[in-house]
Amino acid sequence: MYDLKETSGLSISTDENGKLTFWAELDSIDPDVRYKKDMLDVLYDKNGQGSEELYYMYRGVGYKEDRELMAKHGLRYDITVLRSGQVGPEYIKTAGHYHPLKPGTEVTYPEVYEVLYGTAHYLLQTEPDDDGVDVILVEAKPGDKVLIPPGYGHITINPGSEVLVMSNWVASGFDSVYSPIKELGGGAYFELAAEGEDQTFIPNPRYKPAPRISLRQVQDHPELGLISGKPMYQEFLSSPDKFAFLTQPENYF
Ligand SMILES: O=P(O)(O)OC[C@H]1O[C@](O)(CO)[C@@H](O)[C@@H]1O
16 A cells, blocks of 8 residues: 555555555545557557556546636646556556647647656657657656646656556646557657666657657746645645646747
8 A cells, every 4th residue: 555645635545556545535536447458559569468457547536625726727637547567578658648739829738747656757759740759758756746848748657666656737628639649659769678788768660750869857847836745736726826837838838
């Protein structure tokens, strides 16, 4: 069992597989489950051995008394639990998606993630075009916040030996866009468990020209309510206007 109160600010914990089990005063939510069979198009090795259940998505989490404030600001708080392990040589990861343009603007919706337990690798990638794709890799630990700016698709990888639990704030009321990553057989890079001196980040050969990758450290953005170690659920409750960048990205980016 992992107690997530300190990192999330919520009364939640998990069982040893990472499933959320304790929901004092919270609306109880059954997760959507992403299975290996749903991910065949985006895996490094679709015949790779591994668990059938890969991750659990608890969308729209919150205390009943906070629902009105969330609705007023047009935001949704989700918690996602990625199992540890591999599918074949590849670490368990999310399918990956982009966000659509905000209607009437030239800007796509951003998002913000927070690690609650475990280690995350966030792979951010620009949209594929003739110049190729730029990839940013961010490693995040409990309490860290990672901003997904407009224009970036994103995949989360669990490279650790324990479950990864993370939360996100995002504008409610839009559908994620899966087709670009699906049509290219996954993200621009695959993260594989290293054997000997083997490279762990393998470029996806279907991205042409070859994608470019750079590492970036996690960064606080106090003006956006994103401060390492401060649960962002509580930060939203105390300063909801700081999160306006999620619903009005055209004023910030
Ligand atoms: O939609 P994907 O790529 O499977 O990623 C899963 C996670 O992304 C989110 O949709 C947020 O972007 C979460 O709700 C969800 O748990």
